[in-house]
Amino acid sequence: MEPAFVRWLLIAVAVIFLGSFLLLPLGVVFGTAFEKGLRFYFASLREPDALAAIKLTLLAAGIAVPMNLVFGVAAAWVIGKFDFVGKSMLITLIDLPFSVSPVVSGLIYVLLFGLQGFLGPWLIAHNIRIIFAVPGIVLATIFVTFPFVARELLPMVQAQGNDEEEAALTLGSSGWQTFFRVTLPNVKWALVYGVILCNARAMGEFGAVSVVSGHIRGLTNTMPLHIEILYNDYQFVAAFAVASLLALLALLTLVVKSIVEWQAKQQLAEQATASEETRQ
Amino acid sequence: MKVRFKQRSIIPGFGLALGFTLLYLCLIVLIPLSATFLKTSTLTWHQFVRIATAPRAVASYRLSFGGSLIGALINLFFGVLVAWVLVRYEFPLKRLLDSLVDLPFALPTAVAGIALTTIYAPNGWLGHPFAALGIRTAYSQLGVVIAMTFIGLPFVVRTVQPVLEDLDKELEEAAASLGAGRWQTFRRVLLPSILPAALTGFTLAFARAVGEYGSVIFIAGNMPMKTEITPLLIITKLQEYDYSGATALAVVMLIASFLMLLAVNIVQKWSARQRQLDDPRADSATKPPNPAPLLVAEGGR
Numbered sequence: 133m134e135p136a137f138v139r140w141l142l143i144a145v146a147v148i149f150l151g152s153f154l155l156l157p158l159g160v161v162f163g164t165a166f167e168k169g170l171r172f173y174f175a176s177l178r179e180p181d182a183l184a185a186i187k188l189t190l191l192a193a194g195i196a197v198p199m200n201l202v203f204g205v206a207a208a209w210v211i212g213k214f215d216f217v218g219k220s221m222l223i224t225l226i227d228l229p230f231s232v233s234p235v236v237s238g239l240i241y242v243l244l245f246g247l248q249g250f251l252g253p254w255l256i257a258h259n260i261r262i263i264f265a266v267p268g269i270v271l272a273t274i275f276v277t278f279p280f281v282a283r284e285l286l287p288m289v290q291a292q293g294n295d296e297e298e299a300a301l302t303l304g305s306s307g308w309q310t311f312f313r314v315t316l317p318n319v320k321w322a323l324v325y326g327v328i329l330c331n332a333r334a335m336g337e338f339g340a341v342s343v344v345s346g347h348i349r350g351l352t353n354t355m356p357l358h359i360e361i362l363y364n365d366y367q368f369v370a371a372f373a374v375a376s377l378l379a380l381l382a383l384l385t386l387v388v389k390s391i392v393e394w395q396a397k398q399q400l401a402e403q404a405t406a407s408e409e410t411r412q
Numbered sequence: 413m414k415v416r417f418k419q420r421s422i423i424p425g426f427g428l429a430l431g432f433t434l435l436y437l438c439l440i441v442l443i444p445l446s447a448t449f450l451k452t453s454t455l456t457w458h459q460f461v462r463i464a465t466a467p468r469a470v471a472s473y474r475l476s477f478g479g480s481l482i483g484a485l486i487n488l489f490f491g492v493l494v495a496w497v498l499v500r501y502e503f504p505l506k507r508l509l510d511s512l513v514d515l516p517f518a519l520p521t522a523v524a525g526i527a528l529t530t531i532y533a534p535n536g537w538l539g540h541p542f543a544a545l546g547i548r549t550a551y552s553q554l555g556v557v558i559a560m561t562f563i564g565l566p567f568v569v570r571t572v573q574p575v576l577e578d579l580d581k582e583l584e585e586a587a588a589s590l591g592a593g594r595w596q597t598f599r600r601v602l603l604p605s606i607l608p609a610a611l612t613g614f615t616l617a618f619a620r621a622v623g624e625y626g627s628v629i630f631i632a633g634n635m636p637m638k639t640e641i642t643p644l645l646i647i648t649k650l651q652e653y654d655y656s657g658a659t660a661l662a663v664v665m666l667i668a669s670f671l672m673l674l675a676v677n678i679v680q681k682w683s684a685r686q687r688q689l690d691d692p693r694a695d696s697a698t699k700p701p702n703p704a705p706l707l708v709a710e711g712g713r
Contacts, residue, residue: 134594139501146497147509149490153562154512156537157519157527164530203436210429216418225437231669233623235643236662239650240444243451248655250447275440297423307424329518336520339625343647356522356626363526363630372530375523382518386511389518 161379164372176370177377184350185358185374188266192341192354193334196273200330204281205323209315211282212289213297226283229276238272238343245271264346269354272340277333284326288319288396321399325392332385336378448666451659463660472642475556477668479641480621483560488614491568492606498569499576516565521626528559529630551633556641559628564617571613575606575687608683615679619672623665 166173176182207226211219229237243249245262255262262268300310338356345352349361355374362371418426452460463469498510516524532539532549542549549555579602587597625643633639642665649658
């Protein structure tokens with residue numbers, strides 16, 4: 133064991149490093165947000181453009197998260213329970229948004245639906261606006277967040293194996309019954325966590341949405357974009373007020389993560405002791 | 413022997429689930445991506461090279477890739493240190509700091525961007541003392557490195573932590589009983605075991621920082637040729653309706669992302685092989701699977 137002096141030196145360095153990179157930003161966000169008092173804080177949030185941004189953020193997340201939830205479950209089912217040609221290709225495709233810059237993620241939609249894009253002329257002819265309008269924002273949000281639920285569910289589904297489902301099927305349950313009553317309860321914590329992450333990312337997405345949005349105040353600005361506008365307008369306190377909402381969401385995400393990890397550990401420990409008992 | 417597309421199974425729902433998954437992927441990923449490559453094909457090779465190697469573009473690569481490299485190196489060193497401290501020692505607030513390590517994943521990048529800029533601005537909490545020393549933190553390349561360090565912080569810590577936790581104390585005790593000093597033991601017994609994981613984390617942190625936009629543009633200063641990152645240059649070209657230029661740069665970034673993904677896969681395979689060699693007794697079947705670490709999940713970019 134290292135000498136106490138070395139130990140405390142390392143701890144000090146680690147704490148200073150983590151403190152300056154993690155605690156300081158949090159402190160700045162909440163400190164500046166409330167600098168001008170509670171009244172100003174709530175007034176900034178009630179301002180029409182801010183409210184519109186909050187609504188748009190909620191709308192985009194409200195569409196993206198459920199759709200990605202269904203996708204995630206389907207993908208985890210197909211990849212986790214079956215063996216087929218092209219499986220790793222599928223996994224790579226699902227991982228794609230993680231490796232692509234968010235600006236590029238937005239760009240690919242502009243290239244498809246934008247004025248000079250491939251479908252541009254057709255969309256103009258039919259008076260449909262996707263880029264620089266809400267549908268584009270929703271699409272970009274879906275793209276950058278669709279892997280989350282799948283990625284969280286997959287290891288759990290794979291670890292569970294097929295035994296319980298096969299047992300249920302031999303006992304006469306239908307496919308859907310098996311899914312809802314056997315599979316889902318086993319992976320519920322991973323599912324919850326995946327949804328929370330997906331939601332946090334959907335609400336916080338900046339780069340991709342920045343590219344496809346028209347930055348039209350009150351119409352096509354999400355919360356992160358609105359924060360940018362406020363900040364560039366030197367309205368720092370208002371910017372941090374809106375930012376504090378997203379920061380709270382981030383902290384909530386971290387709390388849920390701790391709960392989920394704890395629950396998952398408990399669940400697996402229970403299963404381990406249960407299978408030991410049946411073996412004895 | 414006939415090769416089947418899918419192994420026999422009594423589990424239902426293959427067709428439905430696969431069909432839906434593929435449809436979704438096609439609509440959301442494949443078709444837009446192919447639009448990008450089709451657009452690039454409207455450029456001749458010479459045009460593409462000209463745009464991709466323009467001085468302003470090259471300056472932005474240097475900043476985006478160089479800054480990410482430095483940030484990832486900083487995270488490599490401090491990440492291993494933090495992981496060591498979190499696994500091996502006890503101290504007040506340890507659990508709080510441990511959970512907070514994931515903050516850069518969960519926090520939206522715009523929020524991180526304005527927070528970091530406020531801290532490191534000339535009149536900020538940390539910017540002020542540095543300014544007194546004559547060092548410019550915000551609106552400089554140093555600011556970009558700071559933001560990229562923030563973004564990559566959790567990667568090395570979270571890849572090294574599990575390895576440190578699983579490390580067999582026997583090896584250290586054997587080394588100590590054979591007369592090795594503490595630093596010797598660390599350097600020759602422990603470090604090789606955690607190196608693969610640390611490198612995986614390094615590559616992930618690097619890849620993430622290269623494409624980063626939101627956290628960086630506030631603190632960067634965004635002066636062309638000096639403090640302009642590649643994603644910003646792409647957006648600038650889009651705003652000028654230079655779609656071909658923007659696409660060319662995007663393809664450069666896509667190729668870089670692909671290469672980095674490849675690098676991560678290779679390092680991970682090597683790392684997995686190393687773990688097998690180090691501990692063939694390790695029975696992964698009895699180990700509870702890590703509930704998909706927050707590592708792969710990132711807060712808004």
